[in-house]
Amino acid sequence: MIVRFGYVAMSMELENASPSRTMTMATFSKLPDREAGLRRLERIAEENLHNTLRLLKHNRYMDVQVYRMTSKLIPLATHELLSDWNPYPALADRFAEVGGFIREHQMRVSFHPDHFTVLSTPRPEVYAHSVKDLNHHVTMLEMMGLDERATCNVHVGGTYGNKETAADRFLRQFGQLEERIARRITLENDDKTFTASETLEISEQAGAPMVLDLHHHAVNNPDNEPADKLWTRIARTWDRFGWNGLQQDAGSDANPDQAPGKRLPPKIHISTPRSDKDPRAHADYVDPAPLMRFLLDIAGSTPAIDVMIEAKRKDESLFRLMDELKLLEASGAPLRIRDGASMEVTS
DNA sequence: ACCTGTCAAGTCTGG
DNA sequence: CCAGACTTGACAGGT
DSSP states (O other): OEEEEEEESOOSSSTTOOSOOOOOHHHHHHOSOHHHHHHHHHHHHHHHHHHHHHHHHHHHHTTOOEEEOOTTSSTTTTOGGGTTOOOSGGGHHHHHHHHHHHHHTTOEEEEOOOTTOOTTOSOHHHHHHHHHHHHHHHHHHHHTTOOTTSEEEEEOOOOTTOHHHHHHHHHHHHHTSOHHHHTTEEEEOOSSSSOHHHHHHHHHHHTOOEEEEHHHHHHSOTTOOOHHHHHHHHHHTTGGGTOOSSOTTOSOTTSGGGSGGGOOOOEEEEOOBSOSSSTTSBOSSOOHHHHHHHHHHHTTTOSEEEEEEOOTTHHHHHHHHHHHHHHHHHTTOSEEEOSSSEEEEOO
């Protein structure tokens, strides 16, 4: 099983490379010239896209193929008071440049719209904002020229005291999304509300791939279901990406969308609890032990998987994990570290 | 250079 | 019904 590792948003190694520079509405509204303010927002966005490209080049150099872009590329992009502003035309070249680099080097990128995007909400205005935010993320991916393998990962949302009706509402409201948006969405199990098995159920019904977060599963798993017992079904939610995660020969070269280079393995998230007292918070680094236990459990049935590391120390935690995995390899663990941020695990 | 309160957005809990 | 917690990187305004 080939395992590729990725990280989120920013680098601890690259200096002055924030892809999330912003401007607050308080500052914007104090500017004397609104048009000049909008141009300033666009300049900040250009800088964020430029730094995203720098991060991608850093990833290329370090052989990191999996990366989650920040949602804050364009400051105030979906703010109510700026609804007349169309930020995309001025940024078209920058988006194309970033997307071109991603395609050229066959990287896997995603977005994770933050928790204000709630498709299970009973409030129409919250749903409308969520759709607007999803549209914003998908528009950025489209401007990068990336196909449906570039996804937006979201949570199912709140439960409002009744998981059943919240899940039904999610499915109904998910069904109302434009195809171009719905086809990009992946669903992640939550650390408080929808568990892995509940999210899986919803993923199957919505036809959206599921991202299994092992940390969330560890802290929100009332029935004590082992993650690997759910894995066969979770992997199948990725079927339409031509690599169902269960057969080496899945996908056909006759279908260009399923050509080997275009397949997309299932993805999981990993992070380590900060402390016993604060088990939901993310630690600086990742403990390899629980991750390796899971990977060894599924290695026999899964040809490839991507692992997104969600630790405070970002790419630094990824590189440290690789070092620790090298030590495990040296001590006889059934794994082989490949170039940079990937490895092969044998069952 | 460094510190602290605040930020556009939602939901949940406790009062 | 409302305030505060949750969580995050970075601004904004201060020293």
